[in-house]
Amino acid sequence: MSESRNLLSLIYRGVRNSLFSSDHKIMEATRKSVHHSTLPKDVSYEDVKKVSLENCEVLIIDVREPDELKETGVLPGSINIPLGQLESVLKDVSNEHFYATYGKEKPTQNFPIIFSCRSGKRSASAQAIAQQLGFKRAHNYTGGWLDWEEKSKS
Template sequence: MKRFFGSEEQPPAIEIVDYDFVKKLPCEPQKLLIDVRKPKELKETGQIPTSINIPLALLCQELIASKSIFECKYGRKKPQPDTEIIFYCRSGKRSLQAAETAVALGFRKVKSYEGSWLDWAKKEGLPE
């Protein structure tokens, strides 16, 4: 795997964020919110506004894809090493795995939404 930080540097810590942080993301288009659930899960529940779906199993290959392929597939600029990326899933377990993957690939501003969809749905009054 390609890393963007030197071998002597420690990888960045994964910050844990909450509902209030994610709720503000529509006003911050430079940040990228990624839902790592399977497409079937999204069809059953919906997804957080402004998020894109990249299933956990495909995350590594999508984050290293070319700029043009990423932008064509997702309609968003491909994240750079200093892009703020926030991951979420159903409960927070896969989002943490996704965040670890992103850090291993050299992304430095990686966050995981604790509680993820279950927390969002509860606070938004949506079915879980």
């Protein structure tokens, strides 16, 4: 019984690593073909909408608490990392764990990230944290969810 469990564990790890590796190669090829250096440090509704609609290689991180997301909704294509967890996730979580948890590849220090929250204040703090950790392309959606909700209705 123990041998079969070990064998299944080895097979699972091999398949998972293989899938992660091939996804990683695809993402790297896509990253090289898409350039987003034109995003300003503070981004607008139009910038976020364009990134969402064009399925660009920009990671959108909503730093609100999960209960807030349930009450209001989420930005298309975003992942949720509450502000209080952001620094440890960006510093300490392995690439594999990040991918398993969020379904997205962990950003490198040169990968563009847009931070969002309810109104732009917590996302400004998130941007500052990321910049202190060496992330060179950290952006703040200054209008946040309130701006998104208002403008996406029209």
